[in-house]
Amino acid sequence: MIVVGAKGFAKEILQVLSVDMGLLDENIVFFDNVSEDLPFKVYDRFEILRSFEEVKTYLSKSEDKSFVLGLGQPAYREKLYQQFITLGAKPVTVYSKSCEIGSFDVTIGKGTSVMSGVIITNSIKIGKGCLLNLNTTIGHDCELGDYVEISPNVNISGRCVIGKGSSIGTSAVIIPNIEIGENVIVGAGTVVIKNIPDNCTVVGVPGKIISKGENK
DSSP states (O other), X not given: OEXXXXXXXXXXXXXXXXXXXXXXXXXXXXXXXXXXXXXXXXXXXXXXXXXXXXXXXXXXXXXXXXXXXXXXXXXXXXXXXXXXXXXXXXXXXXXXXXXXXXXXXXXXXXXXXXXTTOEEOSSEEEOTTOEEOTTOEEOTTOEEOTTOXXXXXXXXXXXXXXXXXOEXXXXXEEOTTOEEOTTOEEOTTOEEOSOBOTTEEEETTTTEEEEESOOO
């Protein structure tokens, strides 16, 4: 299993892979080709691949071709998801043992990470490469597009739609029947009570658009 990223959120994904999924140390490696302040190994235990050439070599030798995204920001997640697919790696959906997922009409795309305390009810569609972070709640009949990032403690009420590449900040609240466009940024603690068009940034209580067309 390749964890794409070797800092921040990658360390949280490691907990799920190692403890919840029971992967052995030798079956987990990290990838980071941009950071200059990395240790030799993550926690002095896990190898770091530092170039795409090293990834190619690893995939050619390993029976396990799987990868999981260990970083935030939808644009980066999409870019690296596509790059690793091109290299022949296979996205894996990761679930914490403590998440709760409804039993009826729930679809979760490949490469999505569902972290501790997340509650997903019924009749929900979640795209590929999404991040559902700690203690988020997603109500009935919601739809999340590809690469959507949901930060910790977000409450998404029923019948909401969140477009591809949007990012919802920590402890934001989205009331029922709201449509949020693509590439939208919702600030931490924002309460969204109106539909939001594509490429906007929204903050405040109630949420107000502070910029338009800047998040493409």
